[in-house]
Amino acid sequence: MSGFEIAGVVLGSIPLLISALEHYGEGISTIQRWRKYQRERQSLIRNLQTEQVKLQNVFEKLLVGLVPASDIEVMIENPRGPLWRQEAIERKIRARLWMSWTVFDDTIEDIRIAIDEMQREIDSQRDGNVSELRRGIFTLKRFHYEERLSTIRNGVSNLENLTDRNIELEPERRVRSQTKLFSVLRDMAGSFYRALLTSFRCSCQHQVGLALQRRSADITPMDDDDRIMKDLSFQLAISYESMTRSDEANPEAVLSWQEIVVKATWTPPPLAPSQTTKLAPAKSKAKKSVSFLSFQSTTSTYSSGTSTTTVTNVVQNSTELHTLIPNLTMGVASSVAFSSVGVALDLCGTLHQAQKQAATDTFGTLVDQHPQATRRYSVHPAPSADDSRSWSVVSLRDILDQKSRFPPLSYRDRLRLAVVISSSVLQLHGTPWLPSILTSRHIFFIQKNNSPNPAMYWQPVLLRHLPGGEDQPVIDQTAITAERNPTLLSLGCVLIEVILGRTLDSRSARAGVDLMSDYVAAQGLMDEVRMKSSNYERAVASCVDGKLHRHGCGLEDGDLCQDVYSGVVALLERDLENS
DSSP: OOHHHHHHHHHHHHHHHHHHHHHHTTTTTTSGGGGGGHHHHHHHHHHHHHHHHHHHHHHHHHHBTTBOHHHHHHHHHOTTSGGGGOHHHHHHHHHHHGGGHHHHHHHHHHHHHHHHHHHHHHHHTOOTTSOHHHHHHHHHOTHHHHHHHHHHHHHHHHHHHHHHHHHHHHHHHHHHHHHHHHHHHHHHHHHHHHHHHHHOOSSOOEEEEEEOOOOOOOOOTTOOHHHHHHTOEEEEEEEEEEEOSSOSSSOOEEEEEEEEEEEEOOOOOOOOHHHHTOOOOSSOOSOOOOOOOOEEEEEEEEEETTEEEEEEEEEEOSSOHHHHGGGSOHHHHHHHIIIIITOOOOHHHHHHHHHHSOOOSOOEEEEEEOSSOEEEEEEEEOOOSSOGGGOEEEEHHHHHHOGGGSOOOOHHHHHHHHHHHHHHHHHHTTSTTSOSSOOTTSEEEEEGGGOOOGGGGGOEEEEEEESSOOOOOOEEOOGGGGTSOHHHHHHHHHHHHHHHTSOOGGGTTOSSEEHHHHHHHHHHTHHHHHHHOHHHHHHHHHHHHSTTOOTTOOTTSHHHHHHHIIIIIHHHHHHHHHO
């Protein structure tokens, strides 16, 4: 039983104890000499009712903002219900209580024990053979329950204090948690980019769109990078050439797309020297055996242009590696881990193969053989009902410059886009996905079925051409870059374009990037931005001409990342939530 589930049990046990006390007096209340002792029983009931209400208030305060208001009412009214057993809710509570969770959990357990002891003593007096005198002893002598009541009262008071103090500190902790999350995301994004590069064993040019997302996570001080990474995933759309079947004699190559989800998979830790010599105990005479992973290998051939490629996919179909490691010696473990699970995915071949076969749950594994650590990422297809052969990409700049061709960006769409872009800069800064100078030319949307739809604004992407490079924008490195962080300055310019719905005049007739011209243009538009929103204007000002610019300090710096989140992303999020 989880800690938070026990909290629900405790909350539900107090009314049962009160009910037992109310019925406890039946049969003795009619005796004249015992009536004076009913006040003691009623006092105990009132005290328990008071602690019940206070405990309900504690849990209600803990749940506010973490679950829907309707669920709070259900949880308080039904403390033994299924919502108290949801892992997601408990994780949010743990994050809110920060380092106080263990103390909170132990206090709940103390209250539970006191209630159980009081309940058992009452129940022990309900035997029909017990005299009325024995039945009255519990009520007559206060010291029989005073210690337990004191435990309950003090415990609830401690829970109130813990809850109040932690909620007061939550906003600052959330900022620090986001900073930790962004650091893990940058590490993961760079790692799976390297793994993605090695998965293309072809001469094709693939467009790879990484979906930008507004992210948050319930992180506690006890969570390490691997624990945080386990819950993260990235969404991508990858283009590839497919053959039409309308004319089997003369098939034509068309551009198709496949949406995939990339998740970090469990990586077996290295075995300690002491573990390498540990074998199964010799006491048992049963025949010992080692179960090796078995893999099913499927081979297929596809043609693209004038080249033919044979693809072999390795599919794991047995017990997960981590369940076998304890029973393997170092030599066997290394062999299994690197010769089997370490087989990297041929992504281009897999996409062509997937076009010809039935739906599958997984495409395989991407492997990043980094000197510091080998990481693996499972690749899963994201189902789509649209014909991906009719998809195309359109840049944010084109949408802003050619308004008649595309659906208008609503004010809420602009705020959402601003939040996603600014958050993604912190998530991807320093990785190959994000250019150091971000412009509206780098942000794209996938237009499905050749039909512009406002829904496409909900998922912007950064586009890369792999395997191989792509032309980087021409950057005019003026003296301003010594005083301004180029990434922050360019982000501020993009945010201005988004909220005003047009490109900067300084970018109207050139393909390169002139930071000085952009800075001057941005300064001239601040009053217009302020008319849209004071929070938005403050966020843009922090990027363009604020205190966030620190010489020689990049966004990978934890303090600067935290300040950018509070001074830019959080302000934009506030506007979005209020829109």
